[in-house]
Amino acid sequence: MGYQALYRTFRPATLRELVRQEHIVKILANQIETGRVGHAYLFCGPRGTGKTSTAKIFAKAINCLHPQNGSPCGECEACRALSDPSNLDITEIDAASNNGVNEMRDLREKVQYPPVSVRYKVYIVDEVHMLSDSAFNALLKTLEEPPKHAVFILATTEPHKLPATILSRCMRFDFKLIPQADIEAHLKSVFKQIGKEYEDEAVAAIARAGAGSMRDSLSVADMCISYSKGKLTYKDVNEVLGSADFYEICKLGESILSGDAQTALKQAEKIISEGKSVGVLAKDILVFLNRCMVAGTCKEGNAILNLPAEMYAEVKRIAEGMQGNRLLRCSEIFAALESDLRYSSSPRIILETAIVKASLQQTDPDITGLIRRIEILEEKLSKGGVMPNAETPVKAERRKAAVLPDEEEEAPPEEFFARPAPQRISAMPAGKEENADLNTPEGRKKVPGLFMRALRRNLKSGVLFTMCQDLSHSFEGNTFILETSNETIYRRLKSEENYKSVRQALESIGITDFEIRQKGAERDTFEEDIESIRKNFPGTDIEIK
Numbered sequence: 001m002g003y004q005a006l007y008r009t010f011r012p013a014t015l016r017e018l019v020r021q022e023h024i025v026k027i028l029a030n031q032i033e034t035g036r037v038g039h040a041y042l043f044c045g046p047r048g049t050g051k052t053s054t055a056k057i058f059a060k061a062i063n064c065l066h067p068q069n070g071s072p073c074g075e076c077e078a079c080r081a082l083s084d085p086s087n088l089d090i091t092e093i094d095a096a097s098n099n100g101v102n103e104m105r106d107l108r109e110k111v112q113y114p115p116v117s118v119r120y121k122v123y124i125v126d127e128v129h130m131l132s133d134s135a136f137n138a139l140l141k142t143l144e145e146p147p148k149h150a151v152f153i154l155a156t157t158e159p160h161k162l163p164a165t166i167l168s169r170c171m172r173f174d175f176k177l178i179p180q181a182d183i184e185a186h187l188k189s190v191f192k193q194i195g196k197e198y199e200d201e202a203v204a205a206i207a208r209a210g211a212g213s214m215r216d217s218l219s220v221a222d223m224c225i226s227y228s229k230g231k232l233t234y235k236d237v238n239e240v241l242g243s244a245d246f247y248e249i250c251k252l253g254e255s256i257l258s259g260d261a262q263t264a265l266k267q268a269e270k271i272i273s274e275g276k277s278v279g280v281l282a283k284d285i286l287v288f289l290n291r292c293m294v295a296g297t298c299k300e301g302n303a304i305l306n307l308p309a310e311m312y313a314e315v316k317r318i319a320e321g322m323q324g325n326r327l328l329r330c331s332e333i334f335a336a337l338e339s340d341l342r343y344s345s346s347p348r349i350i351l352e353t354a355i356v357k358a359s360l361q362q363t364d365p366d367i368t369g370l371i372r373r374i375e376i377l378e379e380k381l382s383k384g385g386v387m388p389n390a391e392t393p394v395k396a397e398r399r400k401a402a403v404l405p406d407e408e409e410e411a412p413p414e415e416f417f418a419r420p421a422p423q424r425i426s427a428m429p430a431g432k433e434e435n436a437d438l439n440t441p442e443g444r445k446k447v448p449g450l451f452m453r454a455l456r457r458n459l460k461s462g463v464l465f466t467m468c469q470d471l472s473h474s475f476e477g478n479t480f481i482l483e484t485s486n487e488t489i490y491r492r493l494k495s496e497e498n499y500k501s502v503r504q505a506l507e508s509i510g511i512t513d514f515e516i517r518q519k520g521a522e523r524d525t526f527e528e529d530i531e532s533i534r535k536n537f538p539g540t541d542i543e544i545k
Helices: 022-034 051-061 079-084 101-110 133-144 180-194 200-209 214-227 233-239 246-258 260-275 278-298 308-321 324-343 347-360 368-384 395-401 442-443 449-459 462-468 486-493 494-505 526-536
Strands: 042-044 092-095 121-128 150-157 171-174 472-478 479-484 514-518
Touching: 022 051, 022 079, 022 171, 051 079, 051 092, 051 121, 051 150, 101 133, 180 200, 180 214, 180 233, 180 260, 200 214, 200 233, 214 233, 246 260, 246 278, 246 308, 246 324, 246 347, 260 278, 260 347, 278 308, 278 347, 324 347, 368 462, 442 449, 449 462, 449 472, 449 494, 462 486, 462 494, 479 486, 486 494, 494 514
Parallel strands: 042 150, 042 171, 092 121, 121 150, 479 514
Antiparallel strands: 472 479
């Protein structure tokens, strides 16, 4: 006989050999021991978790003359008869290719005949969700009241596609994905039996690639054995899986996290030119970011990742130099990319867009992008540098709305921060502006412009000026109200230094009563009421309890 694939060679022969399906094994074993065998079973769950193998074992066990712990003995007359491929008492039907009503009518007729050499006639219908509506209707009556000698075992990966009338007539067993540790243990057992040497990291990589499916893991292991003539290494597994070189991915990921978009694009181009697909590269970047999060969060991160020591040290080094919110946002971008690539006719452009978006975080409309822009502004100002980014049309409109109507257009704030204020504005003594007239509507309309001009006089308030451009202004009586819907900007404005600068700017134009509010947030009016009482009733002693 020719070579047989590992998943067929090491297919479980008893219930004990099934990996991590104890909740199902216990029920089936007890039914066999007590003789409480049902007439219809539904085995559902992800691929490669043991549904068909369990069905074959159970079909033999209910016919075995001397079952052992719910499993067939393999030695009695019934077991030997069922092991013969020509035996007709256990029938396997592939519903994917036999999904018509005629096949189910034929099954309904044949099920009436008793078994030839055993107690039960078992029908295993694999991928049962592929049956047509007419086929389900033809099967329904037989499934509800089959002959005493018939047992149906239905297997499917998509139980939600089965009619409720079918589901209600079956005992349902849900198979679970197999944990990675159990897959690793089984793979090591297989390698020892075939005499193949291996690295623990290589086995862990195969188990991760299987994603909870034992059959998928054994299929990958089969390819790795054929690829590696000597000891199976972690590098061999990566070559078989088609993943890019680990250190190249680390270099690409570090460039993205550090904000170097140019280097990141060059590195991505290099990897793609070596023949790696865009989809695989996107997945590799997401895996790298996940590893960085694990390494940066967990003290014993390698107990989860199972990487070689030198590789884990590289991931740990990169993770420790990055902020948690940076890693999290990049992971969100590439997680969304994975689904976008499925429907894109230009996957490379989608990938490069995601790389640039993750690298230049200050362009991201997310809240983390806003925080990053503020950090860049603060860094530039602390070094006395020129403000980043040229003035956009939106900024220009906001700036025009912030100045007085009769005032000539001035240089944008970005240029102002890098040079002394124009002499025209500095004609007034520092810290003294035209006082705002709060008694007339026209005077109040000028207050926002006067306020922004006063802020611009302070060379250290560049970031504050940028934040105040997005504020809305209003009056409640003689109280000047500054409002923002952004919680981050609200918190920064309420800080001691920024609050002091705002107060000084407003006092320079004659406004001493003002408030900074966040739109949509509940106000704490207690202190405001106390302050109002003190103003209206000076000299009154107020005791707070």
